Amino acid sequence: MKNYNDTTYAILGILTTNCRSGYSIKQFIDQSLNHFWKISYGQIYPTLKLIVQEELAEVHTSSSTGKPDKHEYYLTEKGIETLKNWLEKPIEQLPVERNEILLKLFFGRFQSREKTISLLENYKEKLENRYQTYVSIEQAIINYPDNDTDPDSMYWLFTLDYGKRTTRASIEWCEFTLEKFLNKEDS
Structure with missing residues (x-):
């Protein structure tokens, strides 16, 4: 084939x-x-x-x-x-993420302390907005009148859950990284 x-x-x-x-x-x-x-x-x-x-x-x-x-x-x-x-067919490879914030943070010693903090805070805010979008989509799927009989909705909720979980993990990473960065810079 x-x-x-x-x-x-x-x-x-x-x-x-x-x-x-x-x-x-x-x-x-x-x-x-x-x-x-x-x-x-x-x-x-x-x-x-x-x-x-x-x-x-x-x-x-x-x-x-x-x-x-x-x-x-x-x-x-x-x-x-x-x-x-x-x-x-089984998946052939794990997804490779291209992430601008990780690239910028990798070379972060060449930017000011304020820019690093701003970068992380801005990224966290965008992630929180994305998370809220996922919650809204989830509610729309759950509240859809034919949800119980729609054969696709369960699978759509699975993929949405993946997005919510990875976004939540990224938010937690931002919080952890900001805290580490601020503590390191203060000492």
């Missing part, structure tokens, strides 16, 4: 959620996947074209007077099987 890039598999997965157009796929990414998987708008349409060429999905086009044609994408059996095969 042919291997595709992760963006292809992500879009195959999104097509299982009743998102059918490029626009609705982008909205879905912005509201959910974007917290842990980035896909640019410029990747969506070339990937959809590839998916159709590879017969992983079919495109249905509808026309309305005075409006551009609407293209809706539907997974084929081959597309579903391709997604299932990819999902069942």
Whole structure:
């Protein structure tokens, strides 16, 4: 079976959620996947074209007077099987994080004490905002009327929990690092 890039598999997965157009796929990414998987708008349409060429999905086009044609994408059996095969494979590598604050902190002796403190406090504030966003998303999923019958919601909550836990750990790291830095600088 042919291997595709992760963006292809992500879009195959999104097509299982009743998102059918490029626009609705982008909205879905912005509201959910974007917290842990980035896909640019410029990747969506070339990937959809590839998916159709590879017969992983079919495109249905509808026309309305005075409006551009609407293209809706539907997974084929081959597309579903391709997604299932990819999902069942073990992960190939642990994610590698590119983290600007760690890079700046690594070379931190070349910046002022105040800038280091500001950098850590600002990062902590952004993390706290992200955490609150995750809590809001979690509440929206839990309070969604069809939550109990939606087969995806449990999995969405798993990925959200990962985000909450890693963000909470990063907040704790900021607090610990700030305390260590301030104590070191005061002595």
